[in-house]
Amino acid sequence: MSAHPEKFKLSEWIFTTDHKRIGIMYLIGSIAAFCVAGLMAILIRIEQSSLGPTLASDAITAGDQYNQWLYFHGAAMILGFLIPGLTGFAANYFLPLMIGARDVAFPRINALSVWLFLSGIFVALLGFVIPDAPDIMWTGYPPYSLLTGGNTAFYVFTVHLLGFASILGAVNFLVTVIYMRAPGMGWNQLSMFVWSTVTAFVIQLVFVPVLAAAVTMLLFDKYLGTHFFDPSAGGDVLLYQNLFWFYSHPAVYVILLPALGILYEIVATFSKNPIFNYKAAVYGGMWGVVLISGEVWVHHLYVSGMPNWIRIGQMISTLLISLPVGLLAVSLFGTLYRGAITFELPMKYAISCLFLFLVGGLTGIPLALTALTLHLSETSFVHAHFHYIMGIFAAFSVFAGVYYWFPKMTGKMYDEKLGTIGFWLNFIGVNLTFIPLFKIGVEGMPRRYWNYEMFPQFEIWHMVALFGALFILSGMSLTIFNWVYSAWKGEISIDNPWRSKSLEWTHTVNPPGPGNFLKDVEVSSDWTPYDYGK
Amino acid sequence: MSDSSTTEHAHHWEVSWAPMVVTIGILFLLPFTFSAHFVYDDPLLTTIFAGIGTPLTLAGIAKWVDEGITQKPLLEGVSPSGLPYFIISEVFIFLGFFVTYWTMRLSAGDAWPPEGTPALNLLLPVVMTVILVSSSWTYHIAEEKYEKGDLSEFRKWLMITIGLGTLFLGCTFYEYNHLMHLGFVPSSNAFSTIFYTITGFHASHVIIGLGVFIAILIPAFRGKTNKYLVFCGGVYWHFVDVIWFFVASQVYYW
Numbered sequence: 186m187s188a189h190p191e192k193f194k195l196s197e198w199i200f201t202t203d204h205k206r207i208g209i210m211y212l213i214g215s216i217a218a219f220c221v222a223g224l225m226a227i228l229i230r231i232e233q234s235s236l237g238p239t240l241a242s243d244a245i246t247a248g249d250q251y252n253q254w255l256y257f258h259g260a261a262m263i264l265g266f267l268i269p270g271l272t273g274f275a276a277n278y279f280l281p282l283m284i285g286a287r288d289v290a291f292p293r294i295n296a297l298s299v300w301l302f303l304s305g306i307f308v309a310l311l312g313f314v315i316p317d318a319p320d321i322m323w324t325g326y327p328p329y330s331l332l333t334g335g336n337t338a339f340y341v342f343t344v345h346l347l348g349f350a351s352i353l354g355a356v357n358f359l360v361t362v363i364y365m366r367a368p369g370m371g372w373n374q375l376s377m378f379v380w381s382t383v384t385a386f387v388i389q390l391v392f393v394p395v396l397a398a399a400v401t402m403l404l405f406d407k408y409l410g411t412h413f414f415d416p417s418a419g420g421d422v423l424l425y426q427n428l429f430w431f432y433s434h435p436a437v438y439v440i441l442l443p444a445l446g447i448l449y450e451i452v453a454t455f456s457k458n459p460i461f462n463y464k465a466a467v468y469g470g471m472w473g474v475v476l477i478s479g480e481v482w483v484h485h486l487y488v489s490g491m492p493n494w495i496r497i498g499q500m501i502s503t504l505l506i507s508l509p510v511g512l513l514a515v516s517l518f519g520t521l522y523r524g525a526i527t528f529e530l531p532m533k534y535a536i537s538c539l540f541l542f543l544v545g546g547l548t549g550i551p552l553a554l555t556a557l558t559l560h561l562s563e564t565s566f567v568h569a570h571f572h573y574i575m576g577i578f579a580a581f582s583v584f585a586g587v588y589y590w591f592p593k594m595t596g597k598m599y600d601e602k603l604g605t606i607g608f609w610l611n612f613i614g615v616n617l618t619f620i621p622l623f624k625i626g627v628e629g630m631p632r633r634y635w636n637y638e639m640f641p642q643f644e645i646w647h648m649v650a651l652f653g654a655l656f657i658l659s660g661m662s663l664t665i666f667n668w669v670y671s672a673w674k675g676e677i678s679i680d681n682p683w684r685s686k687s688l689e690w691t692h693t694v695n696p697p698g699p700g701n702f703l704k705d706v707e708v709s710s711d712w713t714p715y716d717y718g719k
Numbered sequence: 720m721s722d723s724s725t726t727e728h729a730h731h732w733e734v735s736w737a738p739m740v741v742t743i744g745i746l747f748l749l750p751f752t753f754s755a756h757f758v759y760d761d762p763l764l765t766t767i768f769a770g771i772g773t774p775l776t777l778a779g780i781a782k783w784v785d786e787g788i789t790q791k792p793l794l795e796g797v798s799p800s801g802l803p804y805f806i807i808s809e810v811f812i813f814l815g816f817f818v819t820y821w822t823m824r825l826s827a828g829d830a831w832p833p834e835g836t837p838a839l840n841l842l843l844p845v846v847m848t849v850i851l852v853s854s855s856w857t858y859h860i861a862e863e864k865y866e867k868g869d870l871s872e873f874r875k876w877l878m879i880t881i882g883l884g885t886l887f888l889g890c891t892f893y894e895y896n897h898l899m900h901l902g903f904v905p906s907s908n909a910f911s912t913i914f915y916t917i918t919g920f921h922a923s924h925v926i927i928g929l930g931v932f933i934a935i936l937i938p939a940f941r942g943k944t945n946k947y948l949v950f951c952g953g954v955y956w957h958f959v960d961v962i963w964f965f966v967a968s969q970v971y972y973w
Contacts, residue, residue, distance in 0.1 A: 200734040290797050293738050293783060300742035308750055338758050342750035356804040364797055394808050398815025405916060408757040410906030413819060413916075419827055419909030428815060699732050 202292035205697060207299045208278030209594065211269055212587070214303050216665065218265030219580070221310065223661060225258035230618070230654040233647045236638050244636065251635035252320035253335075257312060259323030260340065264347050265306050267575065268436065270583045271443035272351070272389065273302060276358055276382045279590065282689035282697065283376045283714065285367025285706030290360040298350040298357070305346035308339055315339070322633075324433070325400065327414040327425050331407045341404040348393045355386035355393075367688075367706040376687055376714045377453075377460055377467070381446025384471040385439045388478055396432035399425055423489055430482035438478045440575050442471055444582035445513055448535050451589050452517060454685040455532040456524025459715040466516035473509025481506060484553060488562045496555050503553040510546065529683070530604045534585035537612050538578055545574025548623065563633075566626025569619040577615045584611075584664065591668070592682050596695040597675030600667050607663035614656025621646040621653075687714040735786055741779030748772030784934045788945045798947045799954070806958050809924075813962055816920060820913045820969065832910040837901045840894070844967040847890045854883035855960045858932075858953050865949055874939050877932060880956075884929045891922050914970055921966045924959045931955060 198206060232239050232251050241247035277299075281289055289295050312318040319340045321330040330337050362375075362383050402413040403425065412418035414425050453460055460466065483491065483499040517539065526532070548570040551557045561567060591599045625643045626632070637643060681690045689697075692706055747768045755764035824831055861876030895915075905915040931952040938944065 197732045197734060199739060200736045202733045202735050202738070206732070288733070288793050290794055290801060292733060292793065293735050293786070296735065296738035297742060300739050301745075304742055304746045308746075336754070336758060338750070338754050342754075346746075346750070352805070352808045356801050356808070359804055360797055360801040364800065365794060390804060390808050391811055394812035395815040398812050398819075402816075402819065402916070405905070405912075408753075411912035411916065412906070412909050413823075413912055418912075419823055419830075419833055420912070421822055421826065424819060424822055428819070699730060 200296075202288075202296045203699060204277050204281050204289050204292070204295060205594075205701075207295050208274050208276075210299050211273035211277055211302065214299075214306050215266045215270040215274060218261040218306050218309070219270070220661075220665070222258045222261035222266060223658070225254040225261075227654055227658055228254050229258060230647075230651045232635050233637075234644075234651040235647075236641060236644055237636060248635055249320065252322075253312070253318045255322055255633065256319050256335075256340070257309070260319075260343060261306075261309055262576065263323055263436070263440075264343065265309060267440045267579050267583075268351065269302050269347070271440060271447075271579065272354060272382065272385055273299070275378070275443060275447060275583070275586050276354070276386075278594065279689055280358060280379055280382055281361065281365070282693060282701060283379050283687060284362060284365060284370060285688050285692070285702065285708065286361060286365040287700050287702065289357050290365060291357050294353050294357055298353045301346050301350035301353070305343050305350065308346060309343045312336070312339055324429060325403060325425075326429075327403065327406065327422055330403060331414065337407050338404060341400040344400045345397060348397045351389045351393050355390040358382060358386050359390070367708050369708040369710060369712070371710065373464065373467075374708065374713055376446075377449035377463075378443070378446035380467045380471055381442040381449070384475050385442045387475055388435045388439050388442075392432040392435045392479070395428055399428035399432075402428075423486065426486050426489060427482070430485040431479070434482040434485060435478040437571075437575050438474050440579045441510075442474060444538075444579040445517065447582045447586040447589070448517060448538055449520070450685075450687065451531045451535040451585055452520050453715050453717075454589075454683045454687075455529065455535070456521050456526045457684075457717040458520050458522070458524040459713065459717060460516060461519030461522065462512070462516045465512050470509045470513035470516065473512065474506065477502065477506050477509065484558075487555060487558050500553055500555050504550070507546075507550070514542065514546070530599070530601055530608060531585045531589035531683075533605070533608050534581050534588065537608075538581045538585065541573055541578040541581060541615070545570060545572075545578055549574065561626065563631055564626040565622040565630045565632045568632040569622035569626060572619055572622075577619070581611070587668065589683070590689075591671070592678035592695055593689060593693075594696055595672040595675070596678060597671050598678040598682070599671040599675060603663055603667045607660045607667060610656050610660030610663065612660075614653045614658075614660055617653030617656060618650045619653070621649045685714075686716045735783070737779045737783035737786060739779075740775050741783065744772050744774075744776030744779055746772070748776055780930075780934065784938065784948075787948065788938055788943050796947055798951050802951050802954055806955075809958065813920070813965070816913075816917050817965065817969065820917060823909050823913060824973070827909065833908040835903070835908050836910050837898065837903050839971060840897075841971060843890060843894055844971045847887055848963065848967055850883050850887045850890070851960050851963050854880050854887070855957050857883060858956055862949060862953055865944070865946070870939060870942060870944070873944075874936065877936050877939070881929055881932050881936065884925055884932070884956075888922060888925055888929075891918065917966055917970055921959070921962055924962065928952070928956045928959050 198210075201207060201210075228240065229251065232247065232254075238244055238247035241250055277289075277295070281287070315336055317334055317336045319337060320333055320335040321337060321340060325337065325340055330340075362379060366375075402411070405411040406413050406415065406420075412420045414420050414422050416422055449460060449466075452458075480502045481499065483495060484503045487496060487499075528536070548566070552561055552567060552570060588599060588604060591597070622630075625640075625646045628643070630637065630640060630643045630646075678695060680695060683690070685691070688706060688708075692702055694703075749772075751768040752765055752772060755761050755768050827833065857876050858880040861873050861880060864872035864876055903911055905911055931948075935944065935948055935952055
């Protein structure tokens with residue numbers, strides 16, 4: 186079995202209904218969103234690196250520009266890169282392969298999903314050409330989003346398009362996993378990545394519609410003059426925050442779960458170990474997260490005003506989430522135990538993810554405690570916390586996945602040396618950027634400010650963060666160059682370079698052709714994707 | 720469990736232009752047309768965008784329906800299993816609006832409906848309920864005829880269903896028209912906000928349901944049908960029907 190060279194035909198790409206090509210289109214779209222949003226982050230870092238206006242000539246322009254960068258950075262990173270990168274790219278390409286299916290249940294709906302996603306990115310990018318770019322963070326809180334001169338409508342439509350793509354994807358993949366597993370494949374034989382995707386899609390299916398409803402009301406309030414969030418006419422301004430976080434907190438788990446799923450695949454493969462405590466991790470960990478995910482959103486409103494009994498109840502349910510997440514962490518670390526570990530590039534990213542996971546997870550605990558959060562809320566401590574857990578941790582696991590499956594997707598091998606340099610630049614860069622933000626956050630640095638003249642003592646730490654950001658910029662440039670160059674000119678890879686036991690490696694060629702498998706897959710009742718002889 | 724056992728290996732990439740064209744159509748028809756009209760207030764652009772979006776959407780849907788009816792899918796008969804998941808999603812989007820309504824309604828206490836709300840015609844929703852329930856029943860008859868293989872009777876009952884659905888929309892139009900003439904518009908007060916949003920959102924689902932029926936009816940005139948599409952169209956219509964009970968009971972009578 187070897188990679189079969191194929192003539193490139195554009196119409197076979199843009200009109201494709203094949204899950205692998207759709208996965209690649211998701212990858213290209215989400216990496217594009219990542220690049221633009223990453224440049225916004227660099228601009229934000231430069232603006233904050235000194236007191237007063239840094240990039241603009243005066244304060245008004247500086248503030249307006251900065252708000253637009255914040256909007257695009259947040260919206261594109263979360264809605265355009267992390268969620269579609271994990272549930273769009275990775276699930277599309279690998280989930281059908283892992284369960285031995287020839288495609289998803291509804292291939293045309295899958296194509297509709299990817300085009301809706303690309304349209305969503307397109308509408309978000311239009312913000313750069315219209316005179317009134319949105320400037321409302323990725324949250325779009327009223328009343329500001331209603332009063333601003335910025336184009337709130339484009340924010341709403343971006344959410345609509347991406348949300349609709351997610352819902353259709355969720356329906357598609359849930360049906361695929363339920364009805365299209367290879368004959369003989371039972372629930373306890375599924376790959377961890379498949380389970381993590383299933384649970385993430387269950388969350389998407391139930392919570393995305395509520396966000397869609399919330400932003401629709403925002404649209405009507407701003408452009409049709411309705412009064413959903415207008416207290417003077419009987420509306421409720423906090424209602425938006427509740428509806429928004431009712432989706433957007435679970436969205437964190439939509440990102441976390443598939444990210445962990447990718448790590449499970451990589452850690453098992455490079456430790457040559459079966460998953461430690463598989464059933465506890467799946468049924469307790471992943472489904473536990475799904476179960477609790479819908480009851481914790483109010484902790485985003487701790488300082489918005491609420492009765493104490495709700496605050497304490499929310500503290501307890503927020504802390505409860507550590508139980509399933511703890512099960513997942515134990516299982517992930519346990520999979521390493523006494524493994525024959527090798528540190529190829531995907532494993533380097535995976536191990537660094539374990540560290541980022543711990544830092545991000547443990548700094549979440551003080552934020553859950555109501556007493557501490559009154560002090561830490563709206564400081565850069567929060568900013569650093571969620572960047573560790575859902576920004577960097579999730580992004581690194583996407584990169585780990587791209588490297589891990591690179592030979593499968595392209596038939597070529599990436600450049601290990603270039604990739605390793607990129608990895609260290611990235612890893613040092615993220616810590617250099619965000620550890621100072623923890624420190625100044627505890628000392629009272631407010632998040633989101635472009636000008637902090639009242640706190641001149643924090644200037645030096647923002648300068649350090651800028652240096653970190655430049656490390657990431659160079660690391661990511663090398664990484665993306667590596668992908669593009671190696672996919673084009675890299676060495677031909679052998680069939681199963683990591684000697685994995687999972688179906689996508691053992692039963693398909695690199696890269697799989699139409700219909701995926703040369704003949705229909707059937708598995709026995711004692712088959713597992715982690716059969717490393719232990 | 721899985722019966723996707725096409726033994727021969729696929730040798731070509733599956734393609735369809737329908738999804739892309741539908742998406743571009745939707746992009747022009749909703750975000751762009753809305754923005755041109757409500758954000759930038761540009762009648763020319765509004766017309767152009769709607770003019771591009773409408774034919775693209777219709778062409779894409781027509782192609783999609785045609786492919787769905789004529790081509791053999793990888794896994795046949797799975798759409799009735801997928802639709803319930805989509806309906807779960809729909810339930811939650813309606814819940815989002817209803818929760819908003821309940822919040823506004825409960826915090827208003829006795830001051831509901833707020834000042835400036837004209838008296839609603841409480842007979843009309845009863846008539847509309849009768850129309851919608853009858854249409855569910857006529858579609859059920861159409862399905863029975865379809866199962867017996869009587870296509871011409873199926874088309875007849877399907878057209879009666881479409882007629883009833885259109886009549887329902889006509890009632891909504893009449894009601895909106897009447898209320899707006901009294902000066903009760905979406906921006907009037909908290910009740911108008913929720914009234915127009917929930918009933919309008921439900922009406923948009925009626926329109927989608929009718930669109931599905933028309934997509935079933937047109938090929939049926941050429942003798943082409945797909946039993947899963949016929950079934951799913953019915954399930955969706957019954958769902959729209961059930962949602963109406965909540966809309967009517969909550970918005971009109973509470």
